[in-house]
Amino acid sequence: MPEFAIETQGLARQYGRRWVVNDLNLKVPEGAVYGFLGLNGAGKSTTIRMLMGLIRRHAGRATVLGLDPARDPVPLKQRVGYVAEAPAFYEWMTVEAVCRFVATYRPGRWNWLRAEDLIRKFRLQRDVRLKNMSKGQRAKTALVLALAFGPDLLILDEPTSGLDPVARREFVEGILAEFQDSGKTIFISSHLVNELAGLVDYVGVLHEGRLLRSMPTEDFLRSVRRVRMRFDDLAPTQITCEGLLKRRVDGREASVAVSDFDEERTIEQLKTFGPADIEVETLNLEDAFVEFIGAAERGEA
Amino acid sequence: MSEKPLEAGPPLHKARYSIAWREFVAAFPTVAALAAVDGMLLLANVVMVYIGREHGNTTDVMPGMSHVLAYLSASSTIVALCLGVLCGAEEEENGTADFARRIPVPRLQIFREKMAGSLLAFLVWNVLAFALMILISHFAHGDNSRKLVSFMGDPYSFDYMRALILFTGGLAAGVWIGRVVVAAVVGGVGAVVLTNLAMIILYQMRRAHIDYYFLKTVNVWIYLGITALFLVLAAIRFQTREGR
Numbered sequence: 001m002p003e004f005a006i007e008t009q010g011l012a013r014q015y016g017r018r019w020v021v022n023d024l025n026l027k028v029p030e031g032a033v034y035g036f037l038g039l040n041g042a043g044k045s046t047t048i049r050m051l052m053g054l055i056r057r058h059a060g061r062a063t064v065l066g067l068d069p070a071r072d073p074v075p076l077k078q079r080v081g082y083v084a085e086a087p088a089f090y091e092w093m094t095v096e097a098v099c100r101f102v103a104t105y106r107p108g109r110w111n112w113l114r115a116e117d118l119i120r121k122f123r124l125q126r127d128v129r130l131k132n133m134s135k136g137q138r139a140k141t142a143l144v145l146a147l148a149f150g151p152d153l154l155i156l157d158e159p160t161s162g163l164d165p166v167a168r169r170e171f172v173e174g175i176l177a178e179f180q181d182s183g184k185t186i187f188i189s190s191h192l193v194n195e196l197a198g199l200v201d202y203v204g205v206l207h208e209g210r211l212l213r214s215m216p217t218e219d220f221l222r223s224v225r226r227v228r229m230r231f232d233d234l235a236p237t238q239i240t241c242e243g244l245l246k247r248r249v250d251g252r253e254a255s256v257a258v259s260d261f262d263e264e265r266t267i268e269q270l271k272t273f274g275p276a277d278i279e280v281e282t283l284n285l286e287d288a289f290v291e292f293i294g295a296a297e298r299g300e301a
Numbered sequence: 302m303s304e305k306p307l308e309a310g311p312p313l314h315k316a317r318y319s320i321a322w323r324e325f326v327a328a329f330p331t332v333a334a335l336a337a338v339d340g341m342l343l344l345a346n347v348v349m350v351y352i353g354r355e356h357g358n359t360t361d362v363m364p365g366m367s368h369v370l371a372y373l374s375a376s377s378t379i380v381a382l383c384l385g386v387l388c389g390a391e392e393e394e395n396g397t398a399d400f401a402r403r404i405p406v407p408r409l410q411i412f413r414e415k416m417a418g419s420l421l422a423f424l425v426w427n428v429l430a431f432a433l434m435i436l437i438s439h440f441a442h443g444d445n446s447r448k449l450v451s452f453m454g455d456p457y458s459f460d461y462m463r464a465l466i467l468f469t470g471g472l473a474a475g476v477w478i479g480r481v482v483v484a485a486v487v488g489g490v491g492a493v494v495l496t497n498l499a500m501i502i503l504y505q506m507r508r509a510h511i512d513y514y515f516l517k518t519v520n521v522w523i524y525l526g527i528t529a530l531f532l533v534l535a536a537i538r539f540q541t542r543e544g545r
Contacts, residue, residue: 045545049543049544049545052403054402054403054543054544054545055543055544056543074405074406074407075405076405077403077404077405078405082403084399084403084545085545086396086545088396088397088398088399088400088403088545089397089400090323090397090400091395091397092326101323102404104319105404105405105406106404106405
């Protein structure tokens with residue numbers, strides 16, 4: 001049993017002359033729920049397609065459940081449940097027919113009871129053709145197909161983007177949490193970061209094809225903080241400290257977002273600007289991500 | 302949309318749904334449409350002849366068996382080209398090729414299954430064409446089906462090799478291009494150019510007084526070679542193209 005469900009070394013891929021994924025070193029521990037975060041166009045989907053063996057890598061190595069996606073795509077797909085950003089189906093099939101179709105190619109693993117249960121939970125109508133379904137219903141169908149065979153690893157590329165808020169919560173709090181309890185690994189990319197906040201125990205932040213951070217969620221939230229300061233006079237405009245992500249100055253108040261936050265060192269550095277009061281604020285995952293990625297956009301992270 | 306309580310519905314049960322079956326189902330409307338057009342054209346021809354006879358036209362313009370066969374042979378090559386192109390390009394064009402790529406099936410198995418489904422559709426087409434010919438030969442000429450079979454057995458009357466070349470040509474073009482209309486033009490023109498090239502070579506060999514039976518064998522091998530070339534081209538692309 002490999003220690004990491006997913007492991008890449010120097011993984012890279014280019015389209016034309018542009019490297020959309022570059023020198024990616026990723027380690028997803030077995031049993032973890034790994035949130036793969038990044039802006040649109042950061043390279044998340046390209047990375048996932050390489051991990052699924054759907055596209056070739058141009059450099060580096062990758063193993064998923066100990067298998068090389070480029071050499072063993074079929075054994076890999078037998079064990080991995082994958083939901084793509086844009087689910088594709090044979091449009092003329094009904095939910096029931098598409099389940100039968102996929103079950104044919106997953107002999108011995110497909111669980112019909114589980115499939116029925118998921119269809120019920122998602123309130124899908126089994127006799128409706130896929131071409132007549134909404135985006136959300138198609139996303140739910142894709143999730144049924146990915147979960148009903150009991151995968152060892154779940155790779156989800158923006159799985160909730162088409163779901164309504166109720167189904168989204170049901171998916172995250174019910175289905176994913178249940179899957180997580182079974183001790184299996186989930187690798188999930190999403191731009192709806194806050195929804196994953198209570199679920200992911202590891203995060204990776206991808207920006208312009210490079211992995212800027214990959215660490216336990218708690219460590220990430222500990223490392224990115226916001227510090228608010230009140231001054232007796234007007235706040236200085238040039239407040240700075242190590243790991244500064246963003247500075248906001250408004251009259252007598254100022255705040256800084258900091259990465260690699262170290263309470264002792266950061267407070268010490270900020271005190272040199274003479275604030276009357278300092279308050280350290282813990283950020284939620286979405287705010288931490290936004291502050292961090294914002295600085296990366298400006299080339300400051 | 303009527304909301305049927307799921308609990309009350311029939312339970313999902315095991316059943317085989319293969320890619321070959323999907324391909325067959327997808328090809329069937331094309332086959333049926335072309336068969337209907339063929340049938341109507343032939344029927345119109347027969348009706349016109351009868352009308353002509355009623356008006357004293359004694360010239361025998363009833364479509365002869367060789368005409369019917371030539372017509373259906375041409376139709377078959379068109380059907381084969383359509384099926385080949387659809388097999389290679391249809392799913393690529395509408396994006397559903399990604400669905401098959403995401404399930405745990407070797408790509409060449411998908412390729413094989415798709416071809417099997419298309420060839421099954423082609424078989425259905427031929428059954429329909431054969432039935433049509435029996436009807437026409439019976440009503441128009443009083444011929445029996447044995448005579449018809451002897452006609453069809455003649456490779457110059459009903460050229461299946463040409464149909465196979467057009468099928469694989471369409472398939473290869475479809476897989477590489479991924480656009481149905483463009484692939485139909487490229488595959489059709491490519492197959493015709495290659496077969497005509499082969500015929501020119503054969504013609505030159507015949508002018509060189511090479512044995513007739515030897516040339517017939519060479520002809521078959523050239524056709525098989527072209528078919529194999531298209532198949533290999535299609536298989537390479539199928540194995541290596543990227544998905545989402």
